[in-house]
Amino acid sequence: AQSVTQPDIHITVSEGASLELRCNYSYGATPYLFWYVQSPGQGLQLLLKYFSGDTLVQGIKGFEAEFKRSQSSFNLRKPSVHWSDAAEYFCAAGSSNTGKLIFGQGTTLQVKP
Amino acid sequence: DAGITQSPRHKVTETGTPVTLRCHQTENHRYMYWYRQDPGHGLRLIHYSYGVKDTDKGEVSDGYSVSRSKTEDFLLTLESATSSQTSVYFCAISESGTSGRNVETQYFGPGTRLLVL
Numbered sequence: 001a002q003s004v005t006q007p008d009i010h011i012t013v014s015e016g017a018s019l020e021l022r023c024n025y026s027y028g029a030t031p032y033l034f035w036y037v038q039s040p041g042q043g044l045q046l047l048l049k050y051f052s053g054d055t056l057v058q059g060i061k062g063f064e065a066e067f068k069r070s071q072s073s074f075n076l077r078k079p080s081v082h083w084s085d086a087a088e089y090f091c092a093a094g095s096s097n098t099g100k101l102i103f104g105q106g107t108t109l110q111v112k113p
Numbered sequence: 114d115a116g117i118t119q120s121p122r123h124k125v126t127e128t129g130t131p132v133t134l135r136c137h138q139t140e141n142h143r144y145m146y147w148y149r150q151d152p153g154h155g156l157r158l159i160h161y162s163y164g165v166k167d168t169d170k171g172e173v174s175d176g177y178s179v180s181r182s183k184t185e186d187f188l189l190t191l192e193s194a195t196s197s198q199t200s201v202y203f204c205a206i207s208e209s210g211t212s213g214r215n216v217e218t219q220y221f222g223p224g225t226r227l228l229v230l
Contacts (some may be wrong), residue, residue, distance in 0.1 A: 010197065045221075094219075097216070099216030100161060
């Protein structure tokens with residue numbers, strides 16, 4: 001069965017520290033991969049996406065993610081976290097035919113001053 | 114931001130009553146989706162549409178129906194609401210793809226918070 005797993009439900013980092021959020025997927029073929037961010041009471045905002053090509057993708061707000069086919073992973077990174085990055089982050093895998101997305105459970109990021 | 118609105122934004126209803134949620138887009142995108150968001154589950158696809166009057170089921174479609182009579186509107190109906198349908202509902206849209214892709218990135222609306230008592 002297709003699935004997306006985000007192993008960390010909650011992560012707390014200090015402001016200015018580096019961040020890595022993990023995402024693993026199980027899919028029949030190489031899916032399209034996405035990271036979305038959701039602030040409390042808000043909708044989902046696209047951070048970045050991977051369709052093909054360069055496996056290191058850059059997104060908005062200083063985020064990047066690396067697609068590793070051998071590990072079925074698409075981890076999200078940021079070198080220096082800001083207090084405004086506190087939010088919930090969702091990894092998703094999608095079909096190029098239908099666009100149907102499978103989401104991970106989400107990781108809540110807390111940023112300590 | 115993608116031109117997506119959802120109405121109502123908040124609704125409280127009673128078990129057994131019908132409820133219809135509306136998603137409206139101004140982007141003229143072909144694909145539209147309804148998801149529900151529940152703690153610990155992320156977002157799960159309820160139904161989606163790949164064109165006017167063309168719809169299909171997602172992974173959690175039981176108890177829900179949809180209709181799309183115009184490109185810009187995608188309606189989600191709970192025929193007889195149950196407490197298990199208390200959730201936050203998100204609509205998303207995406208345009209037809211290019212470069213060998215059928216579908217492009219999904220963009221999400223602001224959500225509708227539904228409470229079924």
